[in-house]
Amino acid sequence: MFYGECLALTAALLWGMIPVLVRRGLAHASPSVAVMLGLLAGAPLLFLVIYFHPRSVTEVVAPRAAVWFAAVGVLGPCLGRAFNYIGVERLGAARATPLINSSPLFTTVLALVFLHEQITLRILLGVGCIVGGIVVLTGQRWK
Amino acid sequence: MNLRDLLYPLLAALCYSTNPILIKFGLRVSNEPLLGACIGMLASTAVYVLYFSLTGQLRDLLDVPRWVGWYFALAGLCSTFGVFAFFAAHEYIPASVVAPLTAAAPLVTLTLSHLTLKGVEHVTRADAFGTVMIVAGVVLLLS
Numbered sequence: 001m002f003y004g005e006c007l008a009l010t011a012a013l014l015w016g017m018i019p020v021l022v023r024r025g026l027a028h029a030s031p032s033v034a035v036m037l038g039l040l041a042g043a044p045l046l047f048l049v050i051y052f053h054p055r056s057v058t059e060v061v062a063p064r065a066a067v068w069f070a071a072v073g074v075l076g077p078c079l080g081r082a083f084n085y086i087g088v089e090r091l092g093a094a095r096a097t098p099l100i101n102s103s104p105l106f107t108t109v110l111a112l113v114f115l116h117e118q119i120t121l122r123i124l125l126g127v128g129c130i131v132g133g134i135v136v137l138t139g140q141r142w143k
Numbered sequence: 144m145n146l147r148d149l150l151y152p153l154l155a156a157l158c159y160s161t162n163p164i165l166i167k168f169g170l171r172v173s174n175e176p177l178l179g180a181c182i183g184m185l186a187s188t189a190v191y192v193l194y195f196s197l198t199g200q201l202r203d204l205l206d207v208p209r210w211v212g213w214y215f216a217l218a219g220l221c222s223t224f225g226v227f228a229f230f231a232a233h234e235y236i237p238a239s240v241v242a243p244l245t246a247a248a249p250l251v252t253l254t255l256s257h258l259t260l261k262g263v264e265h266v267t268r269a270d271a272f273g274t275v276m277i278v279a280g281v282v283l284l285l286s
Contacts, residue, residue, distance in 0.1 A: 003235045004232045004233075004234070004235030004236030004240070004241070005232075005236060005240070005244060007228045007229075007231045007232035007235065008228070008229070008232040008236070008240070008241045008244035008245050009244055009245075009247070010225075010228040011225045011226075011228040011229040011232065011244075011245045011248075012244060012245045012246070012247040012248045012251060013248075013251055014221040014222070014224055014225035014228065015221065015222070015225045015245070015248040015251075016247070016248040016249065016250070016251020016252045016254075016255065017218075017221050017251065017252075017255060018218045018221050018222055018225075018252075019252050019256075020252060020255040020256055020259060020260060021214050021215070021217055021218040021221065022214070022215065022218050023256075023260060023263060023264070024211075024214050024260070024263070025211040025214040025215050027263075028207065028208055028211045029203070029206075029207045029208075029211050029215070030200075030203065032195065032200055032203075033200070033203050033204060033207055033215070034215045034218070035191060036191060036192070036195050036200070036204065037204070037207070037212055037215035037216050037219060038215050038216065038218050038219025038220075038222060039184075039187060039188040039191050039192075039219060040188065040192075040216070040219070041215075041216035041217075041219035041220050041223075042184060042188075042219045042220060042222060042223035043184075043185065043188050045220070045223050045224075046181045046184050046185050046188075046223065047185075049177065049178075049181050049227070050178065050181050053177070053178060055175070055178070057175075057178050057181075057182070060173060060175050060178065061173045061175050061178050061179065061182065062172050062173045064172050065169045065170070065172035065173035065175075065179065066169075066173075066182050067169075068165050068166070068168045068169030068172070068179075069166075069169045069179040069180070069182040069183045069186070070182060070183060070186035071165050071183075072161075072162050072165045072166055072169065072179075072183040073182065073183030073184050073185070073186040073187035073190075074183075074186060074187055074190050075158045075159075075161050075162065075165070076158060076159055076161075076162050076183065076187065077183065077184050077187035077188075077222070078186075078187035078190050078191050079158050080155045080158030080159045081155070081187075081222075083151045083152070083154040083155035083158060084151075084152065084155040086151040087148075087151035087152030087155055088152075090148040090151060091148055091149075091151075091152065092256070092260075092263075092264040093252055093255075093256045093260065093264060094252060094253050094256035094257070094260075094264055094266045094270050094274070095270055096151075096152045097152075097248070097249045097252040097253070097274075098249040098252075098253075098273060098274040098277040098278070099149070099152035099153060099156065099277075100152045100155045100156050100159070101156070101246065101248060101249045101277065101278075101281060102153075102156050102277050102280075102281065103155075103156040103157070103158075103159040103160040103162075104160070104246075104280075104281050104284040104285055105156070105160070105280070105281075105284070106156055106157050106160030107160040107161075107163055107164065107284075108284055110160060110161070110164060111164070114164075115164075122283055122284075123283075123284060125280075125283050126280045126281070126282075126283030126284035127280065127284070128280070129276050129277070129279045129280030129283060130276070130277050130280030130281065130284075131280075132276050132280075133272075133273045133274065133275070133276030133277035133278075133279075133280060134273070134277065135273075136269055136272055136273035136276060137269070137270060137273035137274070137277075138149055139269075
């Protein structure tokens with residue numbers, strides 16, 4: 001039926017909840033502690049997935065691929081999340097989150113520069129909307 | 144709010160923006176997205192535990208009120224389950240449909256912030272408008 005759509009929206013719901021949960025706690029602890037506890041809480045699940053996965057990770061994931069995946073982890077859930085939570089602490093969940101989620105803007109720029117992808121009207125409109133949204137979100141603070 | 148406050152969420156966006164590109168490099172070598180995600184998140188946990196220990200922050204964990212710890216842990220679980228739901232969605236629908244749906248996360252944050260963080264944050268119409276613009280832009284870029 002709509003399993004895929006429901007799962008994607010579930011991901012959106014879960015990810016959307018994170019800044020609100022973190023915001024509540026940041027009055028009593030640092031963003032760094034929030035990142036640490038979040039990562040530790042998820043670790044057992046990850047081990048379970050690897051353990052029960054039908055294919056053994058050492059057989060199907062080459063070392064070179066593991067390095068790329070580890071790099072994603074260090075940049076995303078590690079460094080990215082730390083900046084994310086500091087942003088939530090400083091700007092609030094509602095204002096920081098859309099700024100954080102403007103990452104496709106940077107991905108697009110990186111793809112245009114390094115992968116020489118073509119600029120299309122849809123890309124221009126998308127970039128324009130994101131930049132406009134950032135200006136609206138941040139512009140009110142300068143009044 | 145000063146300019147440095149804006150830097151943190153944008154740095155987070157920059158970190159996250161590298162994910163699709165690095166993931167592609169990894170999947171070209173070993174096409175195992177779920178295992179790749181687990182490796183990435185476990186790598187991030189290991190690196191962060193090391194950083195946390197070396198900077199002498201382990202003691203901060205003991206000072207965190209229990210309910211705050213549960214909030215942060217729940218945020219971490221939402222992140223992990225969100226990743227699983229994200230990958231599971233790809234089993235049923237194409238990435239070009241998954242990505243825009245998951246881009247709705249800031250709208251969830253905005254709504255939950257307005258409903259549950261009333262004493263902590265004040266969500267304005269400009270916040271809502273800016274968020275909608277950014278989400279629209281992200282949908283345009285990802286679809």
